[in-house]
Amino acid sequence: MKLPDEPLGPLKRKDGDPTFDEPWQAQALAMADTLVVTGKISAAAWAETLGAELRKAADTGAPDDTETYYRAVLAALERLLNQSGAAEKSEIDARRDQWERAYLNTPHGQPVQLSAGEKA
Amino acid sequence: MTEYNADKIGEIHRHLHSELPSEPALRVKALESVLVEKELFTSADIDKWVDAYTEKVGPINGGKVVARAWVDAAFKARLLADGTKAFDELGFKSRVDSDLKTVENTASVQNLVVCTLCSCYPLHLLGMSPTWYKSNEYRARAVRDPRGVLREFGVEIDDDVEVRVWDSTSERRFLVLPQRPPGTETWPEDKLARLVTRNAMIGTQRDLTPESL
Numbered sequence: 001m002k003l004p005d006e007p008l009g010p011l012k013r014k015d016g017d018p019t020f021d022e023p024w025q026a027q028a029l030a031m032a033d034t035l036v037v038t039g040k041i042s043a044a045a046w047a048e049t050l051g052a053e054l055r056k057a058a059d060t061g062a063p064d065d066t067e068t069y070y071r072a073v074l075a076a077l078e079r080l081l082n083q084s085g086a087a088e089k090s091e092i093d094a095r096r097d098q099w100e101r102a103y104l105n106t107p108h109g110q111p112v113q114l115s116a117g118e119k120a
Numbered sequence: 121m122t123e124y125n126a127d128k129i130g131e132i133h134r135h136l137h138s139e140l141p142s143e144p145a146l147r148v149k150a151l152e153s154v155l156v157e158k159e160l161f162t163s164a165d166i167d168k169w170v171d172a173y174t175e176k177v178g179p180i181n182g183g184k185v186v187a188r189a190w191v192d193a194a195f196k197a198r199l200l201a202d203g204t205k206a207f208d209e210l211g212f213k214s215r216v217d218s219d220l221k222t223v224e225n226t227a228s229v230q231n232l233v234v235c236t237l238c239s240c241y242p243l244h245l246l247g248m249s250p251t252w253y254k255s256n257e258y259r260a261r262a263v264r265d266p267r268g269v270l271r272e273f274g275v276e277i278d279d280d281v282e283v284r285v286w287d288s289t290s291e292r293r294f295l296v297l298p299q300r301p302p303g304t305e306t307w308p309e310d311k312l313a314r315l316v317t318r319n320a321m322i323g324t325q326r327d328l329t330p331e332s333l
Contacts, residue, residue, distance in 0.1 A: 010257065010272065011252045011257060011258055011269060011272045011273065011324075012252075012272050012273045012274060014250070014252040014255065015250060015252060015273075017251040017252075018251075019174070019248040020174065020248075022142070022145065023145070023170075024141070024142070024144050024148040025144075026173070026174055027152060027166060027170060028144070028148050028151075029173075030165075030166045030169035031148075031151060031152060031155065031161070031166060033169065033243070034161050034165055034166065034169060035160060035161070038160075038161070040160055043218055043290035043291070044290045044291070046290065047235075047237055047238050047289065047290035048237070048290075050239070051238040054239075054256070058256050064255050064256045064257055065251075065255075066251050066254075069239075069255075070144070071144055074144055074147060074151075078147070081151070081155075086158065086160065087155060091154060092147065092150050093150075095151075095153060095154050096146050096149075096150040098150075099141075099146050099149050099150055099153075100140065100146060103139075103140045103141065104140065108139070114153060
C-alpha cells in the first residue's frame with residue numbers, strides 16, 4: 001500500500017488536472033463528438049485522423065499536455081472537414097480573418113458580432 | 121511618469137477594441153459559425169454538449185452499471201456476455217456505433233484500458249476522460265509497462281496477479297468492472313454506484329475504499 005507522503009508518479013500527478021484549460025478546447029471536442037455521433041464523420045476516420053495529428057505533434061516535439069491534445073483535436077477536425085468538402089480550409093481561413101476584424105472593430109466591453117468583421 | 125504612460129496606453133488600447141482571442145480560439149469560432157450556417161449542428165447543440173460534459177456527466181453512469189452488476193448476478197452475466205445490450209437495459213445507449221465490452225477484475229486479474237491510437241473512451245458512461253488518459257506517455261507506456269504505470273498511481277500489483285491491457289478502438293471500447301470491496305454487503309445500489317471511481321473503471325485504481333463515502 002502507498003504511504004500518503006510518497007511522491008506521486010508523473011501520470012498520477014496529472015490526475016486532478018482540469019479536463020479543459022480553455023473554453024475553445026471544450027468547444028472543439030464538442031463539435032467533433034457531435035459530428036461523430038450524428039454520423040457526419042465516421043468514428044473510424046475520426047480515431048485515425050486524431051491519432052495521426054497526435055503522432056505528428058509528438059514527432060515535432062510538442063509538449064505532452066492538454067493544449068497539444070486539443071490543438072490536435074482542432075487540426076483533425078479541420079482536416080476531415082476539408083477532405084470531405086463539408087468546410088474547406090479557405091472558407092475557415094476567411095471566416096477566421098473576419099472574426100479577427102470583428103474583434104478589432106468592436107469597442108471593449110461590447111458583444112462581438114461577426115458582422116462587425118465584414119470587409120468595408 | 122513612465123508608469124503613468126504605460127497605464128494610459130493600456131487603457132486606451134482596452135477601450136479601442138475587444139481582446140483578441142488566441143489563434144485556436146479564433147479558428148474554433150470560425151469553424152463553429154461556418155458549420156452552424158451549413159446546418160451540421162446548432163450553436164445550442166454545442167453549448168448543451170459543453171454544459172453536459174463539463175458539469176453534469178461524470179463517472180456516475182458507469183458507476184450505476186457496476187453497482188447493478190454487483191447486486192444482480194443475472195445482469196452481470198448479461199453485461200459480460202454482451203455489454204452493449206446490458207447498457208441499453210439501464211438506458212445508457214451507445215452514442216456511436218461501437219461495441220462496449222466489460223472486463224472483470226478478479227483476485228487474480230487486473231484490467232487496464234488504454235487507447236494507443238488516440239483517445240477512444242466511453243464518454244457517456246465515464247464523462248470526460250482524464251488528461252493523463254490522452255497523454256502520449258500513458259498511451260505508450262500502458263502497453264509496454266502496465267505494472268509500472270499502475271505503480272505510479274499507487275497501485276502495487278502482486279506478481280501472481282495478471283495484468284490485462286485492453287486497447288480501445290473506434291469500434292470497441294472497454295469498461296473495467298472492479299471488485300466489490302468488503303464491508304459493502306448491506307449497501308444500497310445507489311450508494312454502491314457512488315463508490316465506483318472513474319479510475320477504477322479505466323483500471324488505474326484496483327481497490328475501492330468504502331471509507332471514502
